[in-house]
Amino acid sequence: MVAKKKAVKSKATVKKKAVAKKTTVKKAPVKKTAPRKKAVVKKAAPKKKAAPKKKAAPKKAAVKKTGASKPALKKSTTSQIGPVPGIAPYREKKGEEYMNEDQIEHFRDILLAWKRSLMEEVDRTVHHMQDDAANFPDPNDRATQESEFSMELRARDRERKLIKKIEESVRHLDSDDFGFCEACGVEIGIKRLEARPTATLCIDCKILDEIREKQMG
Numbered sequence: 001m002v003a004k005k006k007a008v009k010s011k012a013t014v015k016k017k018a019v020a021k022k023t024t025v026k027k028a029p030v031k032k033t034a035p036r037k038k039a040v041v042k043k044a045a046p047k048k049k050a051a052p053k054k055k056a057a058p059k060k061a062a063v064k065k066t067g068a069s070k071p072a073l074k075k076s077t078t079s080q081i082g083p084v085p086g087i088a089p090y091r092e093k094k095g096e097e098y099m100n101e102d103q104i105e106h107f108r109d110i111l112l113a114w115k116r117s118l119m120e121e122v123d124r125t126v127h128h129m130q131d132d133a134a135n136f137p138d139p140n141d142r143a144t145q146e147s148e149f150s151m152e153l154r155a156r157d158r159e160r161k162l163i164k165k166i167e168e169s170v171r172h173l174d175s176d177d178f179g180f181c182e183a184c185g186v187e188i189g190i191k192r193l194e195a196r197p198t199a200t201l202c203i204d205c206k207i208l209d210e211i212r213e214k215q216m217g
Contacts, residue, residue: 082194084113089194098187099179108173110197115166118159125156165198181205 082089090106129149172178179188181202188202201209 082110082114082197084110084117087113090190092190099176103190104173104178107178107193107197108170111166111170111173114197115163118163118166122156122159125152128152162198169198183209 087110090103096102129152169178179193180186181188182200183205184202186202188199192199192203199206
């Protein structure tokens with residue numbers, strides 16, 4: 001009996017060992033993976049600063065050249081220098097005598113034409129005042145009209161005085177005294193007489209006369 005029990009026990013242990021062998025699963029050897037290399041991050045090279053762009057010079061607007069050119073301005077042959085328009089200035093000739101017959105006639109024409117234009121202006125003012133004179137009921141309108149008339153009368157009074165100077169200059173032409181300074185007796189000069197035909201003093205004496213007036217005034 002005891003032998004049977006031992007045989008049974010031995011068989012049971014053999015079975016258990018067989019089952020244990022079956023259940024134990026051989027584990028495959030785990031291969032060690034090589035450690036991953038860290039990725040080397042390359043630092044980007046510092047960007048070079050771009051050179052400042054030069055400002056482009058402003059382009060000049062191209063002017064289209066047209067076939068037709070501008071007409072050349074004609075020089076006026078009768079440029080006005082004196083107070084009378086339409087009379088060309090006198091052109092002096094080399095070696096000619098001062099205040100010869102041609103010069104005297106030239107300045108006579110200027111003086112007479114100037115006197116004529118002033119007389120016409122005076123007559124025009126008189127007729128204008130006669131035609132436009134009216135009794136306005138509004139005192140402001142009357143005051144405006146009176147101020148306009150007074151201004152015109154002052155202007156005409158100056159012109160009357162100028163007419164007297166012109167007549168005196170014409171008498172000097174007749175007596176051969178025209179064109180010479182009353183103070184020192186030198187020639188006044190053609191250019192000064194062209195600008196001011198009634199001048200009786202040379203430029204130097206005129207300047208001294210103005211200085212005296214300022215000092216006395």
